[in-house]
Amino acid sequence: MASQSNAATSSATAWTALPQTLGELRNHPLYGEARLRDRTVKDELRENLIALLREKGTSREPIFPGIVGYEDTVVPQIINAVLSRHNFILLGLRGQAKSRILRALTHLLDEWAPYIAGSEIRDNPWKPLAKHSRELLAAHGDHTPIAWMSRDDRYVEKLATPDVTVADLVGDLDPIKAARGGQDLSNELTMHYGLLPRANRGIFAINEVPDLAGKIQVALFNIMQEGDVQIKGYPVRLQLDVAIVFSANPEDYTARGKIVTPLKDRIGSEIRTHYPETLEEGIAITEQEAWSERTASTIEVPRYMRELVEQVAFTARGDKRVDKRSGVSQRLPISTMELVISNAERRALLHGESLVMPRIGDLYTAMPGITGKIELEYEGEMRGADVVVRELIRSALGTVYDRYFADTNTQQIEQWFNLGGSLKLDDGESSAAILEELQQIQGLFEKLSPLGVKGTDAPARVVAAAEFLLEGMVAHRKLSRNEERTFAAGDRKGRNERERKDGGGGGDDQQYEAWQNRRSKRGGLN
Helix, strand or coil: CHHHHHHHHHHHHHHHCCCCEHHHHCCCCCCCHHHHCCCCHHHHHHHHHHHHHHHHCCCCCCCCCCCCCCCCCHHHHHHHHHHCCCCEEEECCCCCCHHHHHHHHHHHCCCEEEEECCCCCCCCCCCCCCHHHHHHHHHHHHHCEEEEEECHHHEEEEECCCCCCHHHHCEEECHHHHHHHCCCCCCHHHEEECHHHHCCCEEEEEECHHHCCHHHHHHHHHHHHHCCEEECCEEEEECCCEEEEEEECHHHHHCCCCCCHHHHHHCCEEEECCCCCCHHHHHHHHHHHCCCCCCCCEECCCHHHHHHHHHHHHHHHHCCCECCCCCCCCHHHHHHHHHHHHHHHHHHHHCCCCEECCCHHHHHHCCHHHHCCCCECHHHHHHCHHHHHHHHHHHHHHHHHHHHHCCCCCHHHHHHHHCCCCEECCCCCCHHHHHHHHCCCCCCHHHHHHHCCCCCCCHHHHHHHHHHHHHHHHHCCCEEECCCCEEEECCHHHHHHHHHHCCCCCCHHHHHHHHHHHHHHCCCCC
8 A cells, every 4th residue: 555655646746747837838848849749649659669679679678568479479560560650450369468468558658748737638738629728728828727647548448349339439419518508519619529539649449349330430430531530410520649459359350241341441550469379478478467476375386287277278279179269368277277276275274284286186176267268169069168178178187297207107106006006185185194195106206206396395295296197197098087086097998998989999808908018118108
C-alpha cells in the first residue's frame, strides 16, 4: 500500500509541475505549439520508437518487455508497421499475447500529453476539433486551462461483439443534453461521443474485429478512409487523430462474410502471431505468468515438472483429436502450473511439511484446468475430454521421461514389481512415510541421478523424483498403475493386445519374447 501511495503522489507531483494554461504551454520544449501542432499520434509512435531503437540497439534489451518468443518473428513486423505509420492487425489463435502486445504499444507514447481541460475528445490545444474547445479557446486565449493525460489514459480497448452499435463506437445525439442547453439537435454541443472519438490522440484497439456487424465495419472503414466521423447524418465532421489497431482469429478473418473487404484493404499490415516454438520459450512464459511465488510456503518446482506441464500443451497442439482452429491457449500450462502448485501446497499443509514439491500426481489433479481449455474434434468428443486429457498427459510423460532416462536400465525396478511388489503414492501419506516404502525398491534411488537427486536429499524432493521415474515407466508400459495410484507390474496381456492392434503379429508368448529381446538389447528400454 505504501508503494502505491508513493507512486500516486509522484504521478500527481509530475502532473502539477507541467504547464496549466495555454500561455505557459506555448513555448514548452516538449509540448509547445511548434512541436505538437501538426504532430499526429502515428508520428509520435514513430519518433519514440526510433529513439528507443537507437538506445537499445547495443544493449539488446526487448522493445516490448514481457513478450517472450516473438523477438525474431512478430516484433520486427510490429516495428515495421509502426515505422510505416500503419494501422495494423494481429492475427492469431487464443492465448498468443495479442492483447498484451496491443497494450504494450502505450510505451511508445509520450509520458504526458496536454489537452484542453473539459474536452470530451481530449482536444489538441493547438488544433482543437470540438466546438466546445474552440469556444473556450476564443473566450480565454492564453488563459485557457490545460489538463494532462498519461500514457495509459490514451489507450482505449473494445472487445467486438455482434451487439456493438455505431453509437457505441462513434456516438449519438443526446436529447437530454439538447433540452438542458436549449440547443437544436443538429448542434454539435448535443452530441454524445462514443469510444472512438474519446480515443482521440491515442490508440484505439478492437479485439476480434470480425465479430462486428457489417455496418460497424463500414463505419470504421469510413473513419480510416476519410479520417473523420459523422453522427446520425448531421454534418459533424471530426478529423480524429487516432492509431487504430486490431486483433482477430485467422479463421474468422479470412472466412467469407466475416470481414468487410474494404476495411480489410485499409489495414496497413497483417501480422501473424504464434504459440511458443520451443519448450524453453513456453517454460519461460509460464514461469513469468504463473502465480508460483507464495509467501506462506517454500516452493520448489523441479525442472522436469516445468517441462512436463509445458509438454502437455505442445502435445495437445499436435493431437488430431484437438481442434486446431480453436488452438491450445498458452493459458493452459499457466493455469495447470498454478493448480499443480496448489495441490502440492495443500498436501504439504496437511502433513506439516515445510517444502512444497509438486509431483506427477498433482498434474492429474489439475485436469479441470486442462479440460476447460481445449476444444475437441468429433473423435475426441466421442472418447470424452477426461480420457483424451489423460492420454495427452501420458504421452507428454513419455516424451519428458525419455529426455532424462533414455539410457537408464530399469530392469531391477521392474523385477521388484514382477515379483509381486506394489506401491501406493497418494496424498494420504507424508513424504517421509512414502520415502520409507520407496527404500524397499532396490536400485531405485541410484536411477534418479539424471535428475540430480540423491537418496539423502529432502524426502519431498526424493519422492517427487521417484514418482516421475515410476510414472514414466507406466507411460512406456513397463509398469501399471490404477486410479488409486497403486503401482504394480506391467499388464503383459494388455500390452500384447495393444501391440496387435498397432499391427504386430503372433501370439502372446511370441509378443512377450520379442519384447524381452528388445529390452535386453536396449538396456531395459522398450
